[in-house]
Amino acid sequence: MTKALSIKQPWASLIALGIKDIENRTWKTNFRGRIYIHSSGTGAKGKFLAMNEKQREEAAKFEKFYPLYFDDLQRGAIIGEVDIVDCVINHSSIWAEKTNGCFLENNVFYKKGTKIIYNWVLANAVLYDKPILNVKGKLSFWDFEKTIIS
Template structure:
């Protein structure tokens, strides 16, 4: 099955089913279930919106005094699965990074700069026992249990 390496805390937030979008600079036509691989690197500073912060707090994986739960520090492991159901620009999700658009007389709307693609995710599964010591790769890659 295909796998995608994602830095923490994003990988766990997806696996928990909280984050329903994966933002990428490249479009995918792939639709289906993939493994979520927590890459070796953790994003040290993440700026969450007020809505995102509230959702993380409500789901018990972040607390203003204690930070993230330990699960969000797992790296180099397959931690779950999710289904990619679509790939769009400017999804309405609070997790979707936006592409700034401008209107063009002949072609309609065109992106300013490089577009950001929002991969729409559903049916996330967080594993009770991650598969540790898995080295990630760029783009999609194959992993066999």
């Protein structure tokens, strides 16, 4: 079995297309390796507007990910795979949410009570031509066994 991670659209497709190289979470992971990308049944609020200007410009470069097609993005399915190669705080990627503050963790100071955002660094994304449909996601990592249908 391989680990899977449920991610809301449009973020799931952006990751599977190799556009978004960071997944932001409030929890740290020591896991490194290949995971399935599961597009959850619900999408992010605000859709295209959920991105900042630089992110919208980057996403718009890819014909497969045009904002008019947001409602057509696959939901409730395994849509691809990606490698988690690192987990850091305050990555330089345009997709990384930042943490500010004042206590020490990983040689960075954060203020007590600061919500730390961990940036999972992603690489080697693959978007499936045929997603695995009707897959119910879960919170955190979960196991998924891919069955090949010929």
